[in-house]
Amino acid sequence: MESERDDTPGGAIPTELCEALQNSHLWALLITPNFLxxxxxxxxxxxxxxEAPMSARIIPLRQNLSHTQxxxxxxxxxxxDLSFNSDRGxxxxxxxxxxxxxxxxKSEKTRACNMDSSGKGLTPTLLGEARTYYICTTEDLIVGNERGKRITSCTV
Amino acid sequence: MESERDDTPGGAIPTELCEALQNSHLWALLITPNFLxxxxxxxxxxxxxxEAPMSARIIPLRQNLSHTQxxxxxxxxxxxDLSFNSDRGxxxxxxxxxxxxxxxxKSEKTRACNMDSSGKGLTPTLLGEARTYYICTTEDLIVGNERGKRITSCTV
Structure with missing residues (x-):
């Protein structure tokens, strides 16, 4: 398993992974036979x-998988599905x-306006990088590395 | 979320839930404000x-919900609707x-007869307990526990 984020050497792997997950807006899962x-x-x-089964934060990306897999x-x-037209995907x-x-x-802005007029409720990270956590195997990362970067560097 | 089935401690929740769903004939959803x-x-x-949007296996049970909810x-x-006359419900x-x-x-029997005369196609589970998966929150289960049991113990 590999990710686009820097992990802390010496840190416990499950803890590092969970923190990376919690610090991300979205989770893109590149599901391939290797992933399974x-x-x-x-x-x-x-x-x-x-973490959030109904939040629309999970983006499954399917590649080279049959329906039953x-x-x-x-x-x-x-x-x-990235199997056929990956650029479109x-x-x-x-x-x-x-x-x-x-x-x-939008929802943060509305929440801030409802709180007070100073705008304290705005989350500064929203204006920075879109933190999308890219979950895939090392093998698949080699294939999709450039594209992995393209996902994580999307900004608003 | 709670169910009438025994889950496996240590198993992944989503997997356990999906397997319980797949191993049931019917799914009774007790939809309350807690459920939502x-x-x-x-x-x-x-x-x-x-799993099966048009199979008649989903039984929505509505309790204390407005039309818009x-x-x-x-x-x-x-x-x-269990809000008013729950016994009738x-x-x-x-x-x-x-x-x-x-x-x-009936349909299994017909299928078995069409296959061969040995009756191999009959599904033995049909003759046992009606496996109805009762999906509700823990709070609602406490209220409806006895009735939950009544649903799952229905036999043919």
Whole structure:
């Protein structure tokens, strides 16, 4: 399992992974046959589900998987299939991230206006990088590295 | 979120929930204001919809909900309202379960007869307990526990 974030050498792996997850807006899961064989990837999938199963923060990306291989736990989420037209797939990811952040910014703004007029309620991170955590195996990261970067560098 | 089934301690919650769902004939959803606030209940509602949206296996039970609170995803299913005459409501659930299983037994029997004369195609579980998965919050289960048992113990 690999990610685009810097982990802390010496830190406990599950703790580092969970903190990275909690510090991200969205979680993009690149689900491939390798992903299904990788216990840390599966661990992260379950962590993301436990964290916020109904928040629209989970983005399943499906690649080279048959219908029966796809995890039953993610069955009802819209997924993006990268198997055929991956460029189109990556555009959809960028649009999904952008849309999520626009909605989040709007709701934060409304919340801030309702709190007071000083704007203290605004979350500064929303104006910075869109923190999308890219969960995939090392093998798949080598293949999709450039594209992984494109996902995590989307900004508003 | 709570159910009438034994879950496996140490198992991943989403996996356990999905397997319990797949091992049940029917899914009774006790939809209350608590249900709508519970992410696992909503997760299970979506899993049930993804599993078999048109199979007549979903039984929405509505309790203390206004028209606008009722989930739009279940809008077109016949539901049973337990808010006023709950005894009548629970009788209707038993009848629904029984009817579903009678139809299922009939179709299995026909299928078996069409296959061969040895009766190999018959599903033995149909002759046992009607496996109805009762999806509700812990709070609502405390209130409706006895009745939950009545649903799951219906047999053919």
């Amino acid at each position: 064989q990788d216990e840390w990837c599966m661990y992260m999938m379950h962590q993301a589900l436990a 796809y995890p039953q736990e993610l069955k009802f989420y819209y997924y993006i 990556y555009s959809r990811i960028s649009r999904t991230v952008l849309k999520y952040l626009e909605d989040l910014a | 606030q519970d992410e696992w209940c909503m997760y299970m509602m979506h899993q049930a919809l993804a 009722y989930p739009q995803e279940l809008k077109f299913y016949y539901y049973i 629970y009788s209707r659930i038993s009848r629904t379960v029984l009817k579903y299983l009678e139809d299922l037994a």
